[in-house]
Amino acid sequence: MIKYIIKRILTIIPIIIGLSLLMFLLSRFMPGDPVRLKLGPNASASQIYAMQEQLGLHKSIIIQYFNYLTGIFRGDLGMSIRTGRNVAVDIAETFPATFELVVFGVIIAAAVGIPLGVISSTRYNKWPDFVIRIFSMSGIAIPSFLLAILLQLIFGYWLGIAPIIGRGDILPLKITGLNLLDSILTGNGAAFMDGLKHIILPAVSLSIATCAQIMRITRSNMMSQLNKDYILAAKSYGLPKNIVENRYMLKNAFTSVLTIIGMEFGSLIGNAFTIETVYGWPGMAEYSIKGLMYKDYNSIISVTLVIGLLFAVINIVVDIFYSAIDPRIKIGN
DSSP states (O other), rough: HHHHHHHHHTTHHHHHHHHHHHHHHHHHHHOHHHHHHOOOOTTTHHHHHHHHHHHHSOOOHHHHHHHHHHHTTTOOOOTTTTSOOOOOHHHHHHHHHHHHHHHHEEEHHHHHHHHHHHHHHHHSSSSHHHHHHHHHHHHSSSSSHHHHHIIIIIIIISSSSSSSSSSSSSOOSSSOHHHHHHHHHHHHHHHHHHHHHHHHHHHHHHHHHHHHHHHHHHHHHHHHHHSSSHHHHHHTTTTOOIIIIIIIHHHHHHHHHHHHHHHHHHHHHHHHHHHHHHHHHOOOHHHHHHHHHOOOHHHHHHHHEEEEEHHHHHHHHHHHHHHHOTTTTOTTT
16 A cells, blocks of 8 residues: 555656646747736836846746746745745645635535435435436536526525625634634634635535536446345345445445545636635635736646646545445555
């Protein structure tokens, strides 16, 4: 297991190099001059060259990429043209908000999607199955930004029971940057409830499509287990229905569900940008969008690297969990 984990961690290195090279080249071929965007149209040639020299943009593309790549492994993501700070500092401030939103969204999606998938498979072609399948298709078809606006209108404007903008009015003492976790660590109940009220609508908006995917995969995998010999044997022994469904069928069907959860977790980091924009959530969305507007090379590349790195790490974690769920799987092989 240790050898496998080390081997998988080492595979992250070529992923970072390849992704950084791709984004580096794409950012350099984007139209517009970031230095002129920063200094304005009235900047003199000497001012433009001075900033290019400060940012290292006066060097060849090969040298620029080499300097950026070596900086990545030192934890230096370069200076942001827009903020004038190291991009690593900017991401450290904005990433926790996005990560907290995605984690909460995945928890909601799994907590709702898995039970609905089990109910749908065990009530095949009955009214609960039809209702859940309609919900699943609707969740996948409705755009997340439209759902977010509808939830804002219903629960924020009409009913007035949930805030629709921002991350919270009562902020806890910052320890991890995750407001809910920091509220628990500091024992700040008021901050926890305030943060929970602010995160619920964005997290639900983000989780609906993922919930529908999890439900469909759970239903499909559960139904594939229905007529297998071990299920028929368990039923013939007179085991209670809930034990057969939850302890035997769901456990064997859960590996594919875990894969979907892992993949969706990574993709939600990117999809969260739309939700963050609608709800004014202070995560990486605002930072990355402004980086694109200013053609901020380092911030564009770094945000993409963070998302790609998170994808790779989650895949490793999912593979490790496989062995805990199903001991037959030999991860080392």
